[in-house]
Amino acid sequence: xxxxxxxxxxxxxxxxxxxxxxxxxxxxxxxxxxxxxxxxxxxxxxxxxxxxxxxxxxxxxxxxxxxxxxxxxxxxxxxxxxxxxxxxxxxxxxxxxxxxxxxxxxxxxxxxxxxxxxxxxxxxxxxxxxxxxxxxxxxxxxxxxxxxxxxxxxxxxxxxxxxxxxxxxxxxxxxxxxxxxxxxxxxxxxxxxxxxxxxxx
Amino acid sequence: xxxxxxxxxxxxxxxxxxxxxxxxxxxxxxxxxxxxxxxxxxxxxxxxxxxxxxxxxxxxxxxxxxxxxxxxxxxxxxxxxxxxxxxxxxxxxxxxxxxxxxxxxxxxxxxxxxxxxxxxxxxxxxxxxxxxxxxxxxxxxxxxxxxxxxxxxxxxxxxxxxxxxxxxxxxxxxxxxxxxxxxxxxxxxxxxxxxxxxxxxxxxxxxxxxxx
Numbered sequence: 001x002x003x004x005x006x007x008x009x010x011x012x013x014x015x016x017x018x019x020x021x022x023x024x025x026x027x028x029x030x031x032x033x034x035x036x037x038x039x040x041x042x043x044x045x046x047x048x049x050x051x052x053x054x055x056x057x058x059x060x061x062x063x064x065x066x067x068x069x070x071x072x073x074x075x076x077x078x079x080x081x082x083x084x085x086x087x088x089x090x091x092x093x094x095x096x097x098x099x100x101x102x103x104x105x106x107x108x109x110x111x112x113x114x115x116x117x118x119x120x121x122x123x124x125x126x127x128x129x130x131x132x133x134x135x136x137x138x139x140x141x142x143x144x145x146x147x148x149x150x151x152x153x154x155x156x157x158x159x160x161x162x163x164x165x166x167x168x169x170x171x172x173x174x175x176x177x178x179x180x181x182x183x184x185x186x187x188x189x190x191x192x193x194x195x196x197x198x199x200x201x
Numbered sequence: 202x203x204x205x206x207x208x209x210x211x212x213x214x215x216x217x218x219x220x221x222x223x224x225x226x227x228x229x230x231x232x233x234x235x236x237x238x239x240x241x242x243x244x245x246x247x248x249x250x251x252x253x254x255x256x257x258x259x260x261x262x263x264x265x266x267x268x269x270x271x272x273x274x275x276x277x278x279x280x281x282x283x284x285x286x287x288x289x290x291x292x293x294x295x296x297x298x299x300x301x302x303x304x305x306x307x308x309x310x311x312x313x314x315x316x317x318x319x320x321x322x323x324x325x326x327x328x329x330x331x332x333x334x335x336x337x338x339x340x341x342x343x344x345x346x347x348x349x350x351x352x353x354x355x356x357x358x359x360x361x362x363x364x365x366x367x368x369x370x371x372x373x374x375x376x377x378x379x380x381x382x383x384x385x386x387x388x389x390x391x392x393x394x395x396x397x398x399x400x401x402x403x404x405x406x407x408x409x410x411x412x413x
């Protein structure tokens with residue numbers, strides 16, 4: 001029985017004599033680990049793991065897909081709700097059709113009112129002060145009120161009357177200063193023509 | 202029988218065949234759910250997300266407009282007793298004829314003669330009126346005061362008085378009156394003074410209702 005192995009033994013003895021022979025052919029070692037091939041598909045543990053991963057992949061992918069579908073559905077509902085809100089709000093805004101226009105117009109008018117009110121309105125008070133300060137015999141020939149200044153040309157029978165006028169004007173705290181610009185005696189009428197400027201605070 | 206065996210998936214008991222089967226199934230799965238399913242679902246999701254953010258901003262804007270309109274309505278309700286007076290004080294058109302009518306009645310009440318009424322339009326918001334009067338100069342302060350307090354918003358620019366030897370004084374008053382040509386825009390056009398607030402206290406103080 002063992003004799004049958006002899007030719008192999010013989011071959012084993014002969015092989016080293018052939019230097020051209022390939023390494024695979026020369027692999028005659030009795031160690032079986034040397035002849036082990038690293039083929040994953042032959043490994044049961046790898047195949048099992050790969051199959052498991054594929055199964056998980058096959059299950060997870062539709063799961064994610066259905067999750068996305070549900071998410072899209074939720075977003076659709078949200079869009080519908082927002083569109084409803086938008087329509088309701090738009091309808092509500094039309095309840096106030098002219099409010100915006102009227103409000104804007106009032107705001108613009110208020111601005112003009114404030115601008116005009118910021119200006120100081122002295123004219124009636126200044127005119128009143130001048131007319132009330134005129135002593136007996138003195139009359140206004142010419143009068144101009146602009147801003148806080150009044151320019152006057154008075155006709156007076158004498159300089160004292162004009163002095164009295166100036167005193168009367170200055171009694172009013174409202175008046176700041178009175179400047180005499182000129183004083184001329186009109187010989188034909190025997191009357192003084194006095195040009196004054198009154199400045200108010 | 203072979204088909205039946207195939208359907209029973211008996212071959213799955215052989216690990217390598219099962220691996221091949223699941224590989225093919227995973228590929229089909231990827232193609233169907235991954236490419237045609239999730240890819241489109243993701244695209245739709247992105248589109249819907251942007252649509253939602255757009256709608257949310259529109260709804261927010263509309264809500265702001267609504268609250269703003271409610272506030273405006275409340276302000277206007279407070280001003281309702283003087284709204285007409287505001288529009289008379291600063292009308293939409295110059296309405297010089299109305300001003301002439303009102304001032305004429307003032308002058309006649311003071312027994313002053315209206316001599317000249319010259320109108321100038323220096324800009325699109327105001328009219329300058331030069332009023333020349335003949336009468337007693339002592340009444341001038343009252344006349345000017347009355348002109349300042351007409352129903353129209355008026356600004357006295359200049360007052361002149363000159364002794365007219367023949368009759369009486371020639372008084373020359375320059376008044377600026379205002380108007381505002383604010384054509385009604387789109388009622389819900391919120392550009393402009395959306396955030397502007399009306400100083401109701403100021404307006405109520407300045408333009409008291411006629412009965413007060």
